[in-house]
Amino acid sequence: MTFSINRRMAMISAAGAAGLMLTPKTSLAQDKMAPALPMAKARGFKLGEMDIITLLAGSAPRDNPHGIFGINVSDDVFAKVSAENFIGTDMAQFYFTPTLVRAGSALILFDTGLTAQGISAALAEAGHKPEDITHVVITHMHGDHIGGLMADGSPTFANAAYLTGETEYDHWSKAGNEGFEKNVKPLAEKMRFLKDGDSVVPGVTAMAAFGHTPGHMTFMLESMGKQLLLMADLANHYVWSLAYPDWEVKYDMDKAMAVQSRRRVLDMVATDRIPLIGYHMPFPAAGFVETRMDGFRFVPVSYQLMG
Numbered sequence: 001m002t003f004s005i006n007r008r009m010a011m012i013s014a015a016g017a018a019g020l021m022l023t024p025k026t027s028l029a030q031d032k033m034a035p036a037l038p039m040a041k042a043r044g045f046k047l048g049e050m051d052i053i054t055l056l057a058g059s060a061p062r063d064n065p066h067g068i069f070g071i072n073v074s075d076d077v078f079a080k081v082s083a084e085n086f087i088g089t090d091m092a093q094f095y096f097t098p099t100l101v102r103a104g105s106a107l108i109l110f111d112t113g114l115t116a117q118g119i120s121a122a123l124a125e126a127g128h129k130p131e132d133i134t135h136v137v138i139t140h141m142h143g144d145h146i147g148g149l150m151a152d153g154s155p156t157f158a159n160a161a162y163l164t165g166e167t168e169y170d171h172w173s174k175a176g177n178e179g180f181e182k183n184v185k186p187l188a189e190k191m192r193f194l195k196d197g198d199s200v201v202p203g204v205t206a207m208a209a210f211g212h213t214p215g216h217m218t219f220m221l222e223s224m225g226k227q228l229l230l231m232a233d234l235a236n237h238y239v240w241s242l243a244y245p246d247w248e249v250k251y252d253m254d255k256a257m258a259v260q261s262r263r264r265v266l267d268m269v270a271t272d273r274i275p276l277i278g279y280h281m282p283f284p285a286a287g288f289v290e291t292r293m294d295g296f297r298f299v300p301v302s303y304q305l306m307g
Helices: 007-015 075-084 116-125 166-173 178-190 255-272
Strands: 042-047 050-055 058-063 091-096 099-103 106-110 135-138 161-165 191-194 199-201 204-208 217-223 226-232 276-278 286-292 295-300
Touching: 042 226, 050 116, 050 217, 099 217, 106 199, 135 199, 161 166, 161 178, 166 178, 166 191, 178 191, 226 255, 255 286
Parallel strands: 106 135, 135 161, 161 191, 226 276
Antiparallel strands: 042 050, 050 099, 058 091, 099 106, 199 204, 204 217, 217 226, 276 286, 286 295
């Protein structure tokens, strides 16, 4: 299987841009901020006849990562695993990475980041405007995924159809959640609901991966015999969640179900050697997964996928 970077988008990524740092709190937030890091905001890939672009809509540091990840393991275990992977225990850098997919005539945006300004800036890096988007797919309704849906009370993506999981929408519509009421509810009449196995467009299939939220969805992309998984928040960190799938994450709403989903989906992509994009993986958020002992290892993209 081949999976190659689109040459135009590789040039955009190489050219880079000033980093976009966003400070609003999200479901993965802590208060303390560290200095901004310069980062590119768009990176393009090719999957068969599909064009795929990951969009860095924001990045921010969070302190006390053990208060978020591995909350069911001791400080000593957390420190040992962190040291083995060359990462400290005092902070984590979070990435907020919506994905843009061109499939035929459809231009599909998966999730919208923290703010309309952030996602609009990232789209501009990819050569697009919000009005270009034909479909907006929400994998789940945490604030860092729905925050860009509305701009000053109006839909950011004026020409788009909106899709999300039926189970997910039903939960948040009854939760009294401020983010839902502000950003999702105004779009209710434009919303189409998905169940496990439903298609967004041909070649883009919803796959239930409940646990992080009640109706959290991943999406399988398929074109010309090739596959790529958009895993959303199935795993929120390449070590403290993906590599150790049994480690509980503070913001997983059903922690036991989230563990089951992680193991099931990660085992599938590792066995079938399917590349994936993860919303919170280090930008450009794409890579592969292999089994390692009782867990997994994330292998980020590099030059081997260019061409």
